[in-house]
Amino acid sequence: MAWEVQDDQVPFKKQYVSIVIILLNVVMFVLQLLDDNFLLEWAFVPAEFFAGQKLWTIFTSMFMHGGPTHIFFNMLFFYVVADDCESSLGHWYFLFTYLVSGVVGTLLHAIFALFAPASMTIPTLGASGAIAGLIAVYGLLFPRRRLRVLLGYFFIRLSARRYVLYFAVMQLALGFLLWNTSATAYFAHLGGLVAGAACAMLFKAAQIEPQPTQYSGWQ
Structure with missing residues (x-):
């Protein structure tokens, strides 16, 4: 988990796609709580996907969570990074990046699940x-x-670049060390990381420098 050290002055309330994404996650989680069969219908199951069944779950599963702690920390970290990303990328490219990262992450998890039958x-x-x-x-x-x-149990300060490197190494290491024994889809994290990096590089190739919208006043 990470938090920004300095105030970027980008008000989250201006990032409309980010707000909608959080609301969708909350709505989906409430529906899970109300209906025990909701998870079985809308979560991603590799075996079903490779059988050509419930293909929509590659999208819907990224808006679902396994419990209150899961959704809380995911949305908290989303809140930390989403405002700057959406402000810089623009609403539509931000949404594209988010969805592509989720889909690629799920696909990579599914591919590795082929070699870990219990995960299928x-x-x-x-x-x-x-x-x-x-x-x-x-x-x-x-x-x-x-x-x-x-x-x-400790906090350290890292640049965003070093944090990405740390995150990538940890997901790769844990993915192989806990192969077929962990409930966490580490390779989904890696797939999302690679997809997001590709989207960011495409953006940087088209832009001289990211120019976040500057806002004044209290955030």
Whole structure:
């Protein structure tokens, strides 16, 4: 988990796509609580996907979560990085990046699940892959931005660029070390990170420098 050290003066209330994404996650979570069968219908199951069934779940699963803690921390970290990313990328390209990162993350998880048969029938859900894409965008567009990062029981300060590197190494290491034994889809995080980095590089190729909208007043 990480928090920005300095105030970027980008009010979250101006980032309309980010607000809609949070609301969708909350609505989907409430629906999960109200209907026990909702998860089975809308979560991503690799075996079903490769059988050509419930293909829509590659999108819907990124708006679902496994419990209150899961959605709370995902949305908290989304809140940290989403405002700057949306302000810089623009509403539509931000949405494109978020969705592509989530889809690519889920696909990479599904591919690795082929080599871990127990994972083929386990429902996969969560916004982590899509958020990992935003982590990559944040690190590439604001590489020197300082973050306060929670490591175990301690906080350290890292640049956004170093945090992305740390995040990538940790997901890769945990993905292989906890192969077929963890409930966390580490390869979905990696897939989202790569997709987000690709989207950010495309954006940077078309823009001389990201220019976040400057706002004045209290945030």
